[in-house]
Amino acid sequence: GENVEQHPSTLSVQEGDSAVIKCTYSDSASNYFPWYKQELGKRPQLIIDIRSNVGEKKDQRIAVTLNKTAKHFSLHITETQPEDSAVYFCAASGAGRRALTFGSGTRLQVQP
């Protein structure tokens, strides 16, 4: 089955700096890669996603890049703000497998 590894497990940045979270996946058939943000005590919320026919996608301060050959994808947050502090999860799913396989999560802390 699919295996998704996520790094780092914790990340602390100063407000205004950029943050990068990286994930690798094992199943070359995976074709959908969402990122979820989970604030303390709340549900995971989809913040951005990318499909395998696209190499990069941006939404304001958030971007995701995908390298299918290397089987890794990354989340980039620019101009970080304290409200970006949360746990971020990457995930992957693929043909015939609608269920998402999640990475272990990254706790991002943005210091004011």
Place this chain on the structure above:
Amino acid sequence: KAGVTQTPRYLIKTRGQQVTLSCSPISGHRSVSWYQQTPGQGLQFLFEYFSETQRNKGNFPGRFSGRQFSNSRSEMNVSTLELGDSALYLCASSGTTGQGSGYTFGSGTRLTVV
């Protein structure tokens, strides 16, 4: 548009008991998945239902079961509860168009087994 609704929000059960959790997906969504979230294991996939059929199952013992009704509402049941079953159980629904559509999660049911 109402979101994904999970009931109850909190549950306290004793070892050996059984429990049933409920999930109502977003209107029109026919796919419902269940995940277990614990601090140590992260988000672990339990099972997925689509149009009343179980499509995928995660690596959990047979004590964990589920079903989906014709109105797409889903229930999951855990029998013979163990202390290690204490977790946040999240339900997610997705639309019917294509695979890998973004899941919307409910707020979860926090189960504590004592």
